[in-house]
Amino acid sequence: MHAVNTEKEKQRVGEQATALIENDMLIGLGTGSTVYYFLRKLGEKVREGLQVMGVATSRQTQTLAESFGIPLVDFNAVNELDLTVDGADEANYQLQAIKGGGGALLSEKLVASRSKRVVWIMDATKLVRQLGNVALPVEVIPFGYAHTMGLLQKEGWEPVLRQDKGSIYTTDHGHYILDVPMNGIHDPHALSVWLHLLPGVVEHGLFLDFADTMYVADGDQVVVMHSHAK
Numbered sequence: 001m002h003a004v005n006t007e008k009e010k011q012r013v014g015e016q017a018t019a020l021i022e023n024d025m026l027i028g029l030g031t032g033s034t035v036y037y038f039l040r041k042l043g044e045k046v047r048e049g050l051q052v053m054g055v056a057t058s059r060q061t062q063t064l065a066e067s068f069g070i071p072l073v074d075f076n077a078v079n080e081l082d083l084t085v086d087g088a089d090e091a092n093y094q095l096q097a098i099k100g101g102g103g104a105l106l107s108e109k110l111v112a113s114r115s116k117r118v119v120w121i122m123d124a125t126k127l128v129r130q131l132g133n134v135a136l137p138v139e140v141i142p143f144g145y146a147h148t149m150g151l152l153q154k155e156g157w158e159p160v161l162r163q164d165k166g167s168i169y170t171t172d173h174g175h176y177i178l179d180v181p182m183n184g185i186h187d188p189h190a191l192s193v194w195l196h197l198l199p200g201v202v203e204h205g206l207f208l209d210f211a212d213t214m215y216v217a218d219g220d221q222v223v224v225m226h227s228h229a230k
């Protein structure tokens with residue numbers, strides 16, 4: 001696969017994914033620059049009469065959805081969602097992903113875990129054979145974050161506390177993010193479990209058994225991949 005123009009590919013895949021949306025669906029709305037195009041197109045369809053409700057996975061998405069006229073509902077007020085469409089920072093051929101580059105991983109994982117179907121949308125530059133070319137975001141409690149960093153360092157990792165314009169980056173939920181360079185993840189499930197057991201860790205960016213479908217924009221094409229596990 002080859003990338004031609006990442007922004008155009010994001011737009012193509014974001015817009016194409018709106019074809020999955022049917023009347024009366026309750027949709028999980030992911031976060032990020034690829035999802036932006038999905039939301040924009042979905043807003044157009046809503047203005048043309050499509051009836052849907054969305055659950056936003058971040059303040060950024062909430063603001064965008066509102067500006068595009070997509071009706072939103074509180075996550076706590078809903079039961080199961082029909083479909084979640086979200087971006088990814090990296091994904092492999094088993095549809096396992098690393099997410100959280102935009103800091104929305106905690107809400108994204110909650111919403112994905114409450115959805116009948118989960119679809120990742122991305123450009124082809126993000127498709128990899130083995131996860132771990134990008135740093136893995138790990139969301140931590142501010143109290144004791146240095147201790148959590150130390151626990152990671154003790155195991156040989158080199159976590160970097162995420163910054164935003166010279167200050168510590170804070171998530172929508174008031175947490176910090178440690179970006180942990182990986183250099184290839186050999187056993188994502190084992191790493192996922194280990195991270196969840198680490199004191200101070202709220203969530204991490206490994207999304208392993210969520211997606212059933214992936215839309216990957218490669219030049220003028222959108223390749224649709226399905227999970228064999230689902």
Ligand SMILES: O=C[C@H](O)[C@H](O)[C@H](O)COP(=O)(O)O
Pocket residue numbers: 030031032033034035086087088089098099100101102103104105108
């Ligand atoms: O926290 C952010 C999300 O996980 C995004 O979906 C992910 O970072 C991909 O975003 P983008 O489409 O902007 O590359």
